[in-house]
Amino acid sequence: MVTRRTLLKTAAAAAATSVFPTPAIGQASKKITFLTWNIIDQKELIEGWIKRFQAARPGVEVEWLDKKGPDFGPFYQTQLTAGTPPDVINTQGALGLEYAAQGALLDLTPLLAREAAIKSRFDANYLGNWIYEGHNYMLPFYITKTLLFYNKPMFAKAGLTGPPTSFDEILSHAQKMTSGEASTGFMTLNFDWLYWPLFAMNGVQLVTPDLKKTAFNTPKAVEVLDKLAKATQANAINKISWTGRWVEPNGAFGAGNVGMLHAHSPAYFFFKGQGSWVTPETLGVAHMPGFYATPNSHGLGISKGSKNPELAWDFLKFVTDNGQAGELAERRKLVTGNIAVDKASLAKLEKEDPTVYAVLKTQLEHTDKMTGNWRFGNDSRVKEAFWPEVQSALLGRKDAKSALADAERRMSRELARA
Amino acid sequence: MTTVAGAGAAIPAGHPRAGWWGTQRNRQLALIACFLLPSLVVFVLYRVLPLGWNVVLSFQAWSPLKPAQWIGLENYVEMWSYDDVFWVALRNTLIFIAASPLAIAAALGIALLVNSDLKGATVYRTIVFLSYPLMAVAVGIIWRWMYDERGGIINYALRASGLVDRPIGFLQDFDWALPSVIFAEIWQVLGFYMIILLTGLQSIPQNLYEAARIDGAPAWARFFRITVPMLRPSLFLCIVVGILNSFSSFDLVYIMTNGGPGHATELLITHIYKSAFVETKFDYAAALTVVQFSLLVVLTIAANRAAGGNAGAVERD
Numbered sequence: 148m149v150t151r152r153t154l155l156k157t158a159a160a161a162a163a164t165s166v167f168p169t170p171a172i173g174q175a176s177k178k179i180t181f182l183t184w185n186i187i188d189q190k191e192l193i194e195g196w197i198k199r200f201q202a203a204r205p206g207v208e209v210e211w212l213d214k215k216g217p218d219f220g221p222f223y224q225t226q227l228t229a230g231t232p233p234d235v236i237n238t239q240g241a242l243g244l245e246y247a248a249q250g251a252l253l254d255l256t257p258l259l260a261r262e263a264a265i266k267s268r269f270d271a272n273y274l275g276n277w278i279y280e281g282h283n284y285m286l287p288f289y290i291t292k293t294l295l296f297y298n299k300p301m302f303a304k305a306g307l308t309g310p311p312t313s314f315d316e317i318l319s320h321a322q323k324m325t326s327g328e329a330s331t332g333f334m335t336l337n338f339d340w341l342y343w344p345l346f347a348m349n350g351v352q353l354v355t356p357d358l359k360k361t362a363f364n365t366p367k368a369v370e371v372l373d374k375l376a377k378a379t380q381a382n383a384i385n386k387i388s389w390t391g392r393w394v395e396p397n398g399a400f401g402a403g404n405v406g407m408l409h410a411h412s413p414a415y416f417f418f419k420g421q422g423s424w425v426t427p428e429t430l431g432v433a434h435m436p437g438f439y440a441t442p443n444s445h446g447l448g449i450s451k452g453s454k455n456p457e458l459a460w461d462f463l464k465f466v467t468d469n470g471q472a473g474e475l476a477e478r479r480k481l482v483t484g485n486i487a488v489d490k491a492s493l494a495k496l497e498k499e500d501p502t503v504y505a506v507l508k509t510q511l512e513h514t515d516k517m518t519g520n521w522r523f524g525n526d527s528r529v530k531e532a533f534w535p536e537v538q539s540a541l542l543g544r545k546d547a548k549s550a551l552a553d554a555e556r557r558m559s560r561e562l563a564r565a
Numbered sequence: 566m567t568t569v570a571g572a573g574a575a576i577p578a579g580h581p582r583a584g585w586w587g588t589q590r591n592r593q594l595a596l597i598a599c600f601l602l603p604s605l606v607v608f609v610l611y612r613v614l615p616l617g618w619n620v621v622l623s624f625q626a627w628s629p630l631k632p633a634q635w636i637g638l639e640n641y642v643e644m645w646s647y648d649d650v651f652w653v654a655l656r657n658t659l660i661f662i663a664a665s666p667l668a669i670a671a672a673l674g675i676a677l678l679v680n681s682d683l684k685g686a687t688v689y690r691t692i693v694f695l696s697y698p699l700m701a702v703a704v705g706i707i708w709r710w711m712y713d714e715r716g717g718i719i720n721y722a723l724r725a726s727g728l729v730d731r732p733i734g735f736l737q738d739f740d741w742a743l744p745s746v747i748f749a750e751i752w753q754v755l756g757f758y759m760i761i762l763l764t765g766l767q768s769i770p771q772n773l774y775e776a777a778r779i780d781g782a783p784a785w786a787r788f789f790r791i792t793v794p795m796l797r798p799s800l801f802l803c804i805v806v807g808i809l810n811s812f813s814s815f816d817l818v819y820i821m822t823n824g825g826p827g828h829a830t831e832l833l834i835t836h837i838y839k840s841a842f843v844e845t846k847f848d849y850a851a852a853l854t855v856v857q858f859s860l861l862v863v864l865t866i867a868a869n870r871a872a873g874g875n876a877g878a879v880e881r882d
Contacts, residue, residue, distance in 0.1 A: 221842040227629040249845065250630045328731060387714075390737040390826050399715065451630075528844045535650075539827045544739050560647060 178208040179455050179462060182223065182233035184445060187213045192478055196471050200462060207458065227251055232450035234459040235466075237288050240339045241526040243277050243446045247284040248524025253449040254282045258460055265464055272514035273484040277446050279522050285446030286467050287484025289475060291411040292440040292517060293341055294509040297431040300424075301330065301406045310407075310433035314348050317407070317436065318374060321383040324406035331385040333378070334396050335409035337538075340530065342388075343519030344409070344439035346371055353533075358521060359562055364555040372540050372547035379541055389541045397421070409435060411443050415506045416480065432505045434513060441519030444484070482510045525565050532557035616858070623852035628845060640852035651853065653828045654836040655860075657743060658811055661750070661832065662864065665807025668751040669800065672758030677792075679759070680766045690763070694756035701753065705820030708749040712736050712821075736822050742829045746821050750814055758803045765799030766792070801872035808864050812857060833857045 186193070197209045212233060214222050220242070226232045232251065236243075246252050259266040266274070269287050277285035297310055305323040321332025335342050343353070349371045352362040378384040385405060387395045400408040401421025408414065419425045434440070447466060449459040465471060472485040476492040480503050483489060489511060496504040523529050533554045540550035585591050623640055627633040644651050675693055679686045696704070711717050712735035720732040735745040769792065777787045793800075815834045818824060824831035824839070833853065841850035 224629060224842060224845065245845065249628055386734060386737055390734070392823075402715070525844075528846070531839070531844060535825075535827050538825070539739075542737075542739065542826055544827060557649075 176206045176208050177455050177458055178210065179234035179453070179459050180210045180212060181235045181237075181462065182219075183211070183213045183237040184219055184239050185213065185215045186237070189475070189478060192474060196466060196474075200465050204458075204461075209462065223251075227450075227452070230452060232452045234450055234453040234455060235447060235462055236450060237445055237447050238285070239445050240443050241520070241523065243285045243448055244279050244522055245524060245526055246448070247277070247279040247282075251451060252284045253451050253453065253456055253459075255284060255286065255449070255460075256282045259283060262464075265467075268467065268486065269484050270486055270489075270511065270514060272517060273442070273444060276442055276444055276517075276520055277448070279524060285448040286463060288445040288447045288467070289479070289481045290442065290444040290484040290510060291413055291481070292442040292444075292510055292514075293336070293344060293409055293411045293435065294440060294506070295433045295435050296400065296408045296410065296415065296418075297433065298324075298400075298403065298406050298424075299429050299431050301404075302431070305406070310431060311436055313436045314345065314371070314374075317345075318378050318383065321378060321406060322381065325381065325383045328382070330404040330406070331399075332383045332406040333388070333409070334385045334400060334405050334407065335388045336393070336396055336411070336414070337389055337534075338392055339441070339443055340519035341411065341441045341443060342409070343441050344435045344437075345375065347439040347518040348435065348437040354521060354562070358523060361555045361558050361562065364551045368551055369547045372537065372551060376541050376543060376547060380543055386542065389538050393417070401425070411441075412481065412506050412510050415503070427502045430502060432502070432509065434509055438513035438516040439518050440509075440513070440516065442517050480507070482507050523565070525561060528561045529558055532561045619851045619854055622848055623855045625848050627848045629847075636848075640849050641856075643849065644852055644856065650828050650831060650836055651833075654831040654833045657829075657831055658833045658857075658860075660743065661747060661811035661814065662808055664747045664751065665804060665811065668755055668807065669758055669762075669803045671751070672755050672803070673762050673796075675755070676759045676762040676766055680763055690759070693759050696753050697756040697760075699753065701814070701816035702820055704749060704753045705817045708745075708752075709736065709821050712745055737826055739826055739829045742822055742826060746814075746818055746830050749821065750810065750817055753817075754806070754810060757806070761799050761803055761806075762796060765796045769795045797872055801868065804868050804872070805865060808861065808868065812861055833860075 181193075181197070183193070193211055197211060200209060201207055216239065219238070223232065223236065223246070236246075236252075238246065243252065265286075270290070273287045273290045274283065276287075277283060295310055301324050302308075302320075305320070307320055307323060311317040311320045317333060324330060324332040335345065346353075346363070346368065349367055351365065351368045351371060354360060355362050375384060379386055379389065385396075385399060387399055391399075396408065397410065397414050397417040398421055399405050400410075400414075401418035403422050403424040408418070447463050449456055449463065453459045467483070467485060469485065469488055472483040472488040473491065475481070476483050476488055480496070480500075482492070493504060493508060493511075496507065521529075536545070536550045536554035536557065539545040540547045545553075586595075622633070624635060624637060625633040626636045626639070675689075679690045679693075683689070711719050714720060714732045714734045714737065717732075717735075719735070720729075723729045724732065733741060735741045773791050773795070774787055777791060782790065811832070813834060814832060815838060818830055818832055818835050819838075822830040824835045834857070837850045837853045837857065840846045840853060
């Protein structure tokens with residue numbers, strides 16, 4: 148008869164055996180994880196890279212994970228908390244700086260100092276996007292900044308000879324191309340400070356150079372915001388500029404009834420797919436007045452919690468070298484921040500696809516006029532303090548003066564807490 | 566469960582089966598506990614412990630890579646005194662809750678129709694219920710496109726019928742955004758409320774209505790004096806579900822408006838999410854969660870009291 152004592156003994160024995168470690172079979176391999184931001188369309192390319200990297204390093208394994216933008220942050224934060232952050236990460240915009248400020252990323256400065264040839268691969272202005280408190284935390288993976296696309300037939304119909312050369316010309320051009328509900332003159336993307344050139348070209352500064360105090364609540368900023376709000380009310384600036392994110396504004400420009408779109412270079416491929424009107428003859432490409440542009444580049448960094456930092460650095464160098472960067476530039480039609488690769492890529496595009504060449508050329512010009520790329524360690528909080536107030540004014544909910552005053556109060560608090 | 570006569574009687578001391586384990590009642594209780602244990606363990610691990618940790622976290626300054634530091638009520642002071650978005654989100658959440666009775670009233674109307682001799686009632690019941698099993702993300706995407714200012718079917722219908730001459734930016738307008746999201750939410754849960762209320766209606770004894778008819782009670786009197794009181798448990802369930810939906814409609818708001826424009830559609834749950842995962846203020850998000858949880862408990866207790874206590878149970882003779 149099976150007694151209770153026998154049952155307990157058996158259960159205890161079974162539990163004890165599960166505690167013994169399984170003996171390792173074969174040699175343990177080194178493994179790193181590579182987390183990318185919404186680049187699953189390049190699955191074949193990246194898997195090819197990984198295969199080549201592994202083949203050259205027996206015993207090494209690279210696991211690739213890809214997350215869409217909204218999922219990236221929560222995923223990375225939870226992995227950080229669990230103590231298992233992906234070794235190499237690809238982030239968009241200023242997110243890399245926030246992670247650097249939190250202490251999540253490895254300082255690449257000593258590695259770049261040790262291997263000067265790696266540092267000299269990259270455009271200095273773009274590489275500098277990921278310098279936080281004097282330390283470099285990321286390398287460029289692929290780079291973008293904003294530019295002005297314009298609809299040449301709409302320009303011609305409104306009697307306009309060329310793109311605007313000042314802020315007031317943007318508004319007057321926009322007004323001339325507006326026709327009730329049928330067409331609108333200007334549209335911009337608004338996420339990640341992409342709209343900031345509209346303020347920068349008017350001499351508005353967001354913060355003091357030391358990033359500690361606000362500097363935007365000035366009569367000039369009030370005037371600019373007020374003009375933008377009035378233009379929005381008059382439909383010269385499409386409201387979607389301030390309420391949409393990516394699909395809506397680009398879709399609207401692709402529909403062919405928006406005169407100008409202020410967006411970064413990837414927008415071209417999106418609206419080209421949407422709009423049959425987009426041809427080399429009908430699409431104009433230009434810099435914004437003053438050559439101001441907000442970068443929204445993708446960087447590659449190494450998590451501080453990586454168990455194989457040297458291998459991760461090796462992988463970083465591999466992905467950004469001429470071979471892999473060249474493949475990425477070729478397949479995705481972008482610029483990588485790798486000087487040699489971008490030069491070769493543009494030379495090829497100039498002959499093969501002049502429109503794409505014109506778009507991508509702007510990404511490497513006037514990089515000293517990049518704006519909207521403050522090295523905040525709390526960029527999300529600063530944005531959250533500023534943008535909703537400004538959005539309220541742009542959509543006519545608040546007057547410009549009150550909106551900027553409220554934004555100043557909220558942002559000052561965030562800057563003080565940083 | 567039947568018990569053998571005398572099963573509760575104690576076994577004499579000294580007998581191998583004496584003590585707590587000796588009585589059959591205690592052995593039955595132990596068996597019940599064994600069956601409940603796995604669920605209770607999961608409940609404690611995934612609900613009670615995280616809730617406890619969350620409360621502790623709300624009094625700390627913490628981030629994934631820095632050790633926790635006790636800061637007392639600082640997060641709560643921040644919330645009450647400096648965070649305008651918290652008050653907007655709280656107001657919007659309460660508006661969401663206040664809209665639940667509208668959905669319940671509509672569902673009751675549909676349930677009464679479906680419970681009648683209406684031809685095709687079964688088909689209508691199925692059609693109304695079809696929206697409920699849809700994922701909230703799918704509902705959000707569908708309604709976002711329906712509300713679209715340029716190509717949405719709602720604006721098309723309004724303009725085609727001459728009701729408006731300019732399209733309405735339902736999800737871009739500060740005044741329209743929240744009602745638009747609430748309407749989409751009501752559309753989704755209407756079927757669920759209808760089924761609950763229909764079940765309640767079908768459990769009301771018909772002799773009560775017959776007696777009332779014989780006594781000459783008009784239809785409205787039968788409705789308010791018999792139907793509504795007898796539906797109390799079902800109505801209580803719908804109200805509680807409505808309150809829970811208001812606190813957890815993250816998917817719908819995130820997909821349709823992401824809390825915008827401005828914070829016009831921000832709910833407590835979306836504010837918590839953004840504080841934690843966008844602004845990496847996990848400690849502050851924990852404090853917001855404590856406030857939300859407390860509000861949820863208070864509202865549920867109030868709903869229970871309003872329903873007559875005991876989850877609205879009706880004593881039947």
